Each structure stands twice: as structure tokens, then as C-alpha cells.
Amino acid sequence: xxxxxxxxxxxxxxxxxxxxxxxxxxVLLVADAQNGKVWHTGGEDRPILMAYDATDSGxxxxxLYIVKYENLAQx
Amino acid sequence: xxxxxxxxxxxxKPSFDAVTWYGSxxxxxxxxxxxxKTSSNAVKLGKGTHGPDxxxxxxxxxxxxxYKSDKFSEKFNPMHKFIYQDEAFYLTGGERMLNDVQLDFSxxxxxxxxxxxxxxxxxxxxxxxMEDILGNHTVPTLKRMSETVAVxxxxxxxxxxxxxxxxxxxxxVDLQQFxxxxxxxxxxxxxxxxxxxxxxxQLLQRIVQVVQWVFRRR
Numbered sequence: 001x002x003x004x005x006x007x008x009x010x011x012x013x014x015x016x017x018x019x020x021x022x023x024x025x026x027v028l029l030v031a032d033a034q035n036g037k038v039w040h041t042g043g044e045d046r047p048i049l050m051a052y053d054a055t056d057s058g059x060x061x062x063x064l065y066i067v068k069y070e071n072l073a074q075x
Numbered sequence: 076x077x078x079x080x081x082x083x084x085x086x087x088k089p090s091f092d093a094v095t096w097y098g099s100x101x102x103x104x105x106x107x108x109x110x111x112k113t114s115s116n117a118v119k120l121g122k123g124t125h126g127p128d129x130x131x132x133x134x135x136x137x138x139x140x141x142y143k144s145d146k147f148s149e150k151f152n153p154m155h156k157f158i159y160q161d162e163a164f165y166l167t168g169g170e171r172m173l174n175d176v177q178l179d180f181s182x183x184x185x186x187x188x189x190x191x192x193x194x195x196x197x198x199x200x201x202x203x204x205m206e207d208i209l210g211n212h213t214v215p216t217l218k219r220m221s222e223t224v225a226v227x228x229x230x231x232x233x234x235x236x237x238x239x240x241x242x243x244x245x246x247x248v249d250l251q252q253f254x255x256x257x258x259x260x261x262x263x264x265x266x267x268x269x270x271x272x273x274x275x276x277q278l279l280q281r282i283v284q285v286v287q288w289v290f291r292r293r
Contacts, residue, residue: 037153039091049100051089051107056076062085064077064109066125068100 001033001052002026003075029075030054033065044072077123080133084112086121090154095127102127108136110151120151120189138189145191147171147183154185155216163187168213168229169194180213180231197228197244224248 003026029036033054041047048069056063069075079086088110095104105125112118113135123133139149152168169183169191181194197212214229225247232240 035088035153037090039094041094041096047096047098049091049094049105051091053085053087053089053109061079061083062087063079064086064089064107064123066077066089066100066105066107 001028001030001036003029030065030067046071048072048075050075077125077131080111080121080123080131081135082114083121084114084116086111088151088153090156092122092154092156097127100125101129108151108154111135118149118151136189141188141190142169147191152213154189157217157219164192165189166195166215166217168215180211182212182215182228197230197246222249 029050030052033052036050036052039049039051041049048071049066050069051064051066053062053064055061077086086109090108092106092108093104094106097103103125104127107123107125109121109123110118111121118139120136120138121133122136123131125131138151142149148170150170155166157164157166164187165185167183167185168180170178170180173179182197184192184195186192195215211231212228213231214227216227218225218227225245227243227245230242230244232242234240
């Protein structure tokens with residue numbers, strides 16, 4: 001599961017209705033995971049929760065997981 | 076990792092329903108909806124709550140029955156909860172067969188009990204030559220920012236070669252045109268002009284009355 005980021009495009013020539021965003025950054029959050037959903041406990045400097053599912057190597061079944069990031073920068 | 080409940084074959088597609096945050100996951104109350112498969116291979120929507128004491132309590136909902144009665148597949152995509160006029164609603168992606176042949180994905184509006192209320196049509200930009208595609212929309216989210224609502228959804232397209240393409244759309248809806256309009260109160264009627272009761276006008280009025288009296292007597 002990866003996080004793609006594209007921000008602050010005000011001076012970018014790509015900005016516009018017929019010009020798609022370009023990917024500027026992609027970060028691996030959790031390997032072999034999917035269906036991520038986040039919950040913000042506050043602003044960008046507050047913890048962010050992420051729920052996702054992934055296969056547990058122990059029993060080979062797909063489980064639910066919850067992880068916490070201290071803030072948006074850490075995520 | 077959360078433990079599987081009720082001998083589930085799997086638990087997946089989690090959605091946050093509510094969080095009461097006390098600084099750490101261990102002592103916070105976190106409620107999730109998720110899809111799971113029972114030991115008898117039925118696919119259900121589960122609801123689980125991680126309590127402040129660290130316990131995980133999960134239960135099975137009857138949403139699959141509600142879906143089935145409206146001819147939607149028992150597949151539970153992530154739910155997006157929002158509040159409108161103090162009532163909870165959910166947006167989610169639903170699947171159903173059209174004409175018993177074509178699988179269609181649509182954006183579903185559910186009430187607080189997750190009963191399907193409506194499938195929501197999403198207009199695609201005409202310049203993408205997709206205007207003939209009515210369905211195949213899913214993964215909706217909604218966010219209100221002041222008087223604007225941002226609605227995001229995904230479009231799933233299968234090419235002639237069978238490859239799947241996904242496009243993400245975001246619409247901004249200005250609520251001003253949907254919110255109740257400010258009432259236009261008609262301006263109060265102007266008061267009648269005061270009669271001119273000056274001495275001159277009274278004298279003229281008296282003269283006119285005298286003349287009329289004289290002519291009537293003739």
C-alpha cells in the first residue's frame with residue numbers, strides 16, 4: 001500500500017482542468033496491504049490512524065490492522 | 076492486528092465509523108465496519124469496536140439481507156459516513172447485475188441503518204467521451220468545506236482487451252444553490268400622501284362646493 005503525494009501546484013504548468021496531476025512522490029506505507037482508510041484525530045500535526053487489511057503470515061488469513069502515525073509528516 | 080471473530084475465513088475492507096481518541100490506540104475507542112466471510116462462506120458486514128480497555132468486540136450485521144432485497148451483491152466496499160441535518164448517512168460502492176448479464180458498480184446512499192436509499196448518478200466530463208457510461212462508479216467520499224462539498228469517486232472501465240482502467244474524479248458542489256434561499260420581503264407600502272389642508276386649499280375646496288351648489292339649484 002503506497003501513499004502518493006501531489007501538493008502546491010500553483011506554479012506548475014500542469015495545473016488545469018485538462019492537464020492531469022503528475023505524481024511527485026510515492027511512499028511505501030505497508031507492504032502487501034490493501035484497502036487503507038485513514039482517520040484524522042486533529043490537524044496535520046495530530047495523530048493519524050490508518051486501518052487496512054493484510055495477510056497474516058501466521059495463519060495465512062486476511063486480518064484487519066490499525067496503525068498510528070504521529071502526524072502527517074511521519075506518514 | 077485485530078483477531079478474527081466468529082471463525083471468519085477473512086476480514087477485510089475496514090472503514091472507520093467513530094473514534095474517541097485518548098492519545099493511543101490501546102486506550103481509545105475505535106469502531107470499524109468491515110467485510111468478512113463466515114465459516115459457511117457467507118459474506119457479511121461486521122461491526123467491531125476496540126474499547127478503551129483494549130478489548131475487541133465484533134458482531135455481525137444484517138446489511139447483507141438489506142442489500143439482497145434491493146438486488147445488490149453481498150459485497151461491502153468501504154463506507155463513508157457523513158452527517159446531514161443531524162442524521163447519519165453512508166456513501167459506499169454497490170454492485171449489482173444489470174439485465175442479468177452486466178455487472179454494474181454504482182455509488183450507493185445508505186441511511187443510518189445501512190438500508191440502501193438510492194443509487195447516485197455521477198456525470199462524467201463530456202470531453203472524456205464517457206457520457207454514454209451511466210454506471211461503474213464506486214469508492215465515493217464526501218467532505219464539506221464551508222459552503223462547498225467535495226465529492227470524490229472512482230470510475231471503473233473495462234477496455235476492449237479486457238484490461239481494467241480506473242479513473243478518479245472529484246466534484247465540488249456549491250451548496251449555495253441548494254441551501255434555502257433568503258426570503259425576499261416586499262417593501263412596505265408607502266403611506267398615503269397627507270391631504271393638503273392648507274388654508275388656500277381649504278378655501279378653494281369651499282369655493283368649488285359653493286359653485287357646485289349654485290349650479291345644482293338652477
